[in-house]
Amino acid sequence: MxxxxxxxxxxxxxxxxxxxxxxxxxxxxxxxxxxxxxxxxxxxxxxxxxxxxxxxxxxxxxxxxxxxxxxxxxxxxxxxxxxxxxxxxxxxxxxxxxxxxxxxxxxxxxxxxxxxxxxxxxxxxxxxxxxxxxxxxxxxxxxxxxxxxxxxxxxxxxxxxxxxxxxxxxxxxxxxxxxxxxxxxxxxxxxxxxxxxxxxxxxxxxxxxxxxxxxxxxxEQWLPDRSVTAAAGGRVDASRIRNGLSSAGLELAPAEIDGLVAETVEHAVAVAGETAALGRLDTEPDPPLSRLTLPxxxxxxxxxxxxxxxxxxxxxxxxxxxxx
The missing domain is CATH 3.40.50.300 (P-loop containing nucleotide triphosphate hydrolases)
Known part of the structure; x- marks a missing residue:
């Protein structure tokens, strides 16, 4: 069922x-x-x-x-x-x-x-x-x-x-x-x-x-684990993003960089919340339940x-x- x-x-x-x-x-x-x-x-x-x-x-x-x-x-x-x-x-x-x-x-x-x-x-x-x-x-x-x-x-x-x-x-x-x-x-x-x-x-x-x-x-998590907490707290270095894109040959307008920063923060907040929810599934039932995941x-x-x-x-x- x-x-x-x-x-x-x-x-x-x-x-x-x-x-x-x-x-x-x-x-x-x-x-x-x-x-x-x-x-x-x-x-x-x-x-x-x-x-x-x-x-x-x-x-x-x-x-x-x-x-x-x-x-x-x-x-x-x-x-x-x-x-x-x-x-x-x-x-x-x-x-x-x-x-x-x-x-x-x-x-x-x-x-x-x-x-x-x-x-x-x-x-x-x-x-x-x-x-x-x-x-x-x-x-x-x-x-x-x-x-x-x-x-x-x-x-x-x-x-x-x-x-x-x-x-x-x-x-x-x-x-x-x-x-x-x-x-x-x-x-x-x-x-x-x-x-x-x-x-x-x-x-x-x-x-x-x-x-x-x-x-x-x-x-799908697009950020490394070490970056999620900082990004979820709004700590995203816009200049670092700009420099990284520039080194790859991509020049974006300031408004576009701001949009990427906002999306990064939004993604990190969602990932942090889902990680906490996953922790509840892993720890609250005793014994823990089998788990399957779908993308x-x-x-x-x-x-x-x-x-x-x-x-x-x-x-x-x-x-x-x-x-x-």
Whole structure:
């Protein structure tokens, strides 16, 4: 599962993670549950229907399939699976009964969403082998992540017997098992890092396994370490910059030199802040969390950039063992 504070790029990271895991001939399913069609946007494709379809080919012959889970469609599927109410279920949808049911029991919606992901994880083919080597879930933001994951336990307690109880209990067992890890995406600024650390603590209290912290949009440091502190404090020698440029055959106007000085200070301030945030990630959790980093792509994220991010994750050791 991939989560993060809104705006940190969790959907992009989930997509890159799925591509990295599919490297080398693996089959990976990328699932979204928020109804935003974020996966389709990242891969620049048409909106996804409620069905698994191939969305990308990974290095080494692997493939990524994608699924946008719709709670209404999942409930109809649930009715058909457990009650054989295919036609009746469609009638219930027209009557608005599905919306009524999920409003009456709000936790039911999340059980349906996570339940579909669980079905994909545990599904096997005719040969008994798992259908997917890995399932990557683009989960809700960290602000409601633990509620989304632990609601299955609440529903299991609410429905003491029957298919709903079994569904919720099965999802609950999977979420709390070694098969599941929650990866948290953050940017190196105070609010995302604080929310990430708070979520790590929440997951620990809920007994849900935490995977890696993914530092997204990592800024490239253009200054040597010894110069960052001074520059962040505004101590930049404009004459030294002018002389250095002049020796390289570049003559700039005073206003242009002033602009370079201002950019240098701005860069140093940002680097100093990110270094402090990185220090929090390294020291505050006990034990420290595994960390992955992704670069800040100045040109934005298109499909080609997504493959670059996946390659970066692969180089950092992201891989999955074949289950099939």
């Amino acid at each position: 991939v989560s993060g504070k809104g705006g940190t790029g969790k959907t992009t990271v989930a997509a890159a993670l799925a591509l990295a895991m599919a490297t080398g001939g693996k089959r990976v399913l990328l699932v979204e549950v928020e109804g935003r069609q974020g996966i389709a946007q990242v891969f620049d494709t048409a909106p996804l229907p409620y069905e698994e379809r191939r969305i990308a080919v990974a290095a080494g012959g692997g493939e990524v399939r994608a699924l946008a889970v719709d709670s209404e469609a999942a409930l109809l599927e649930y009715f058909e699976m457990f009650y054989r109410l295919g036609m009746a279920g469609r009638t219930l949808r027209r009557m608005g009964a599905i919306e009524f049911a999920t409003t009456l029991a709000p936790g039911l919606r999340d059980v349906l969403l996570t339940g579909k992901a669980k079905e994909c994880v545990t599904r096997t083919g005719a040969d008994g082998r798992p259908a997917y080597d890995a399932v990557v879930l683009d989960a809700p933001p960290t602000g409601r992540l633990v509620t989304f994951l632990d609601v299955t336990k609440a529903m299991a307690d609410l429905a003491k017997v029957g298919p709903i109880h079994g569904q919720a209990e099965g999802v609950n067992q999977l979420i709390h098992s070694p098969l599941t890890a929650v990866h948290l995406v953050t940017l190196l600024s105070d609010l995302p890092v604080t929310e990430t650390l708070d979520t790590v603590a929440e997951l620990e209290r809920a007994d849900i396994g935490t995977g890696a912290v993914v530092v997204n949009r990592m800024r 800040n792509l100045l040109s934005g994220v298109d499909l080609g950039a997504l493959y670059e991010l996946a390659e970066s994750l692969t180089e950092q050791g992201v891989r999955v063992e074949a289950r099939r």
